[in-house]
Amino acid sequence: MKYLVTGAAGFIGFHVVRALANQGHEIIGLDNLNAYYDPALKLARLKELAPIQEFSFVKLDLADREGMATLFAEHQFDIVIHLAAQAGVRYSIDNPMAYADANLVGHLTVLEGCRQTKVKHLVYASSSSVYGLNTKTPFSCDDSVDHPISLYAATKKANELMSHTYSHLYNLPTSGLRFFTVYGPWGRPDMAPFKFTKKIIDGESIDIYNNGNLSRDFTYIDDIVEGIIRVAGKIPSSTENWTPESGSVKNSSAPYCLYNIGNGNPVQLLDFVQTIETAIGITATKNMKPMQPGDVYKTWADTADLFEAVDYKPSVDLTTGVTKFVAWYKSFYGVGK
Template sequence: MKYLVTGAAGFIGFHVVQALSNQGHEIIGIDNLNDYYDPALKLARLAQLEPVAEFSFIKLDLADRDGMAALFEQQQFDIVIHLAAQAGVRYSIDNPLVYADSNLTGHLTVLEGCRQTKVKHLVYASSSSVYGLNTKTPFSCDDSVDHPISLYAATKKANELMSHTYSHLYDLPTSGLRFFTVYGPWGRPDMAPFKFTKKIIDGDAIDIYNNGNLSRDFTYIDDIVEGIVRVAEKVPSANKDWTPEAGTAKSSSAPYRLYNIGNGNPVQLLEFVQTIESATGITATKNMKPMQPGDVYKTWADTQDLFDAVGYQPKTALKEGIKHFVQWYRDFYQV
């Protein structure tokens, strides 16, 4: 099979390319290599992929309409795994227009490319951020997600709606994955596991928001990648029994599905910090701070639908995953 992986130099995309190449698939990866975080880390990931015979990289921005159309026309992909996006809840508060180009226009260029070249299946990244003001846990794809509290979350909800439109109008099979806090080797510097580890090792204080009264559904990268690859192989079909009145957002009369992909086991922020302290052998200095705009108090994934569909069941305990991450961090940065 021939795959397109967008965001191939990103954290999750890099690992997905590795997994697909191990299965013998041909992969084209694209990324614009922007400076949202240090491009050197993205280039280092790509350097790891250079020996992979099945992989080719093209530097391309999703918002480049002509470039994206030409890519799809020339390559004729079987399956698209669309992971590229402008990430970050807090960054979206200060830089909202960036999200329109990458997450809205960019998602539309992918949808158009899939439609025009009759791609067999589009798998795309949504986010647990779409649950916004929801307080009922665990979060389920049966729940309403009409009250986002960050622009980032709103763009991800928009991606789900846009995808459904294309599934309905053009019979394009689409599967959206709502990711819950992913961590592991080669992780993003803007996320808590990386930031906390760096500051603790460097001897700097870490900021603990809402006095630590937060919890996250931390999910190890290997578990996430296994779920993505399994979903890519599970092409959705129309649910003939679905109706708008009785149905839910996770399914449709179109070939469209939504899944949570997470660990299903929320961890208190202070417990998470203690796990990093144990892995590094260093006690952190903590600054207690108020809640940040756009943040949610708790994330917790109900992953039963994903288990039913593809047998997804995360295996990596937090202690083990953090140990692997800290070891990678020390090796990569030589600290």
């Protein structure tokens, strides 16, 4: 099979490319290598991927309409795994236009490419952020997600709506994955696991928001990748007798579906920090701070639908995952030995 993986130099995309290559697939990886976080880490990931014969890299911006159309026309992909996006909840408050270009225009160029070349299945990244003001937990794909509290979340909700439109109009099979706080080796520097680890090793204090009264459904990268690839092989079909009045919002009369992809086991923020402290062997100095704009108090994934669809549940426990991440961090940056 021939895959397009967007965001191939990103955290999740990098791991997906390696897993697909191990299965013998041909992969074209796309990334614009922007400077939202240090491009050196993205280039280091690409260096790791370079020896893979099944992999080819294309530097291209999703918002380049002509370039994206040409890419799809030239390669005739079987399956597209669309992970590229402008990430970050708080960054969207200060830089909203970046999200319009990458997450709205960029998602549309991918949809158009899939439509024009009759791609068999589009799997794309949504986010647990779409749950917004929801307080009922665990979060279910049956829940309404009409009240996002960040522009980032709003763009991800828009991606789901746009995908449904293309599934309905053009019979394009699409599967959206709502990711829950992914962490692990080669992770993003803007995410809490990376920031906490760096500051603790460097002897700096760490900021704890809402005085630590937060919890997150931390999900190890290997579990996420396994779920993505299994979903890619599960092409959705229309749901028989589905109607907007009686059917679930997670599927449709079109070949469209949504899944939560998380660990299903929320962890208190201070417990997560303690796990990092134990892995490093240093106790952090903590600055207790109020809640940040756009943040949510708790994430918790109901993953029953994912298990039913692809027979898979996450298996990596927090201590194992954090220990592996800290070991990678120390090795990659040559610190804390």
